[in-house]
Amino acid sequence: MTYAAGIIGIGSYLPEKNLTNQDLEKMVDTSDAWIVERTGIRNRHIAAPEQATSDLAYEAAVKALADADTKPEELELIIVATETPDYKYPSTACLLQARLGAKEAACFDLSAGCSGFVYGLGIGSQSIASGLYQKVLVVGAETLSRIVDWTDRNTCVLFGDGAGAAVLGRVEEGYGILSLDLGADGTGGKHLIQPAGGSRNPATHATVDAHDHTIHMDGQDVFKFAARKMPAACKKVLQKAGLSIDDVALLVPHQANLRIIENAMARLKIDREKVWINIDRHGNMSAACIPVCLTEARDAGRLKKGDNVIAVAFGAGLTWAGALLKWAK
Ligand code: UT7
Helix, strand or coil, rough: CCCCEEEEEHHHHCCCEEEEEHHCCCCCCCCCCHHHHHHHHCCCEECCCCCCHHHHHHHHHHHHHHHHHCCCHCEEEEEEEECCCCCCCCCHHHHHHHHHHHCCEEHHHHCCCCCCCCHHHHHHHHHHHHHCCCEEEEEEEEEEHHCCCCCHHHHHEEEEEEEEEEEEECCCCEEEEEEEEECCCCHHHHHCCCCCCCCCCCCHHHHCCCCCCCCHHHHHHHHHHHHHHHHHHHHHHHHHHHHHHHCEEEECCCCCHHHHHHHHHHHCCHHHHHHHHHHHHHHHHHHHHHHHHHHHHHCCCCCCCCEEEEEEECCCCCCEEEEEEHHHC
């Protein structure tokens, strides 16, 4: 016996502080014109010094729980997708569990780069479908500003901080997650990496001096991977569910670069009105992008019961992830 599983509540949180392209012009050799033309980004949010990833996650989770009319004690599993955990251990999911008072929920952090939230959606929904759990919290939360090299114009203009959360539960038959496509190409790992701080290159004065605790990226390699994999993952989930792109009410793509999104729109032949884009306002928040987009779309009245929605992402790993949902609320 399997159960239909889907999103029953969502919420998001963005730190108050804004960092505009004009601010960045004063920090590195860049320009508003270059950033807007090459990425589509105009602004990003930056966590306050006292805010860590679990603090952002908490704010989003509280809203998602209220939206789902769910008490923290009902949660049986908490997954936090992040590349910027508060600590190496304990997991940010455990810190969040304690703060929420979600007594005894199983907890783990999920490292799949920007695909992390959709990976979490997949794993969380399958644990409900199998009957193992009834209520699962999936969070995508990042404080990328803490691992950005603020002297590297190739990367520092791209990223921002934020969090989004979804409560998953049993839904009406035929609704919720209809199909998934989760995958990775580990041979591309070197293209997007934080080289130091793990067991390969533990922290030393030399690794700090070399800025090896920050994001290192071969932008064009990641771009090519994304351009190929985002449309492919969308086609895969549609094919698995026996639907076509015309059946999709809303496409929610990972927000890494407007040109990557436009490329995917062209390959999929989907109109811009059906695609949620907020990269101009928030930049790339890695695992937080998709749940923040979903929350904004819901708030704008763009998610109605029965709508087919695709969430699709790519990221460090290199990973990709697509999920097709029939909106259940
Ligand atoms: O979520 C997953 C994470 N990452 C991604 O998805 C990133 C995917 N890749 C990209 O979005 C793009 O590759 C970037 C936005 C990172 C770069 O855009 P690009 O069109 O691939 O530029 P490029 O790396 O080929 O650089 C072109 C030029 C270079 O100058 P030269 O060598 O031609 O003189 C760069 O040094 O633009 C220069 N450049 C900049 N100029 C002004 C790079 N960054 C900047 C900057 N401001 N911020």
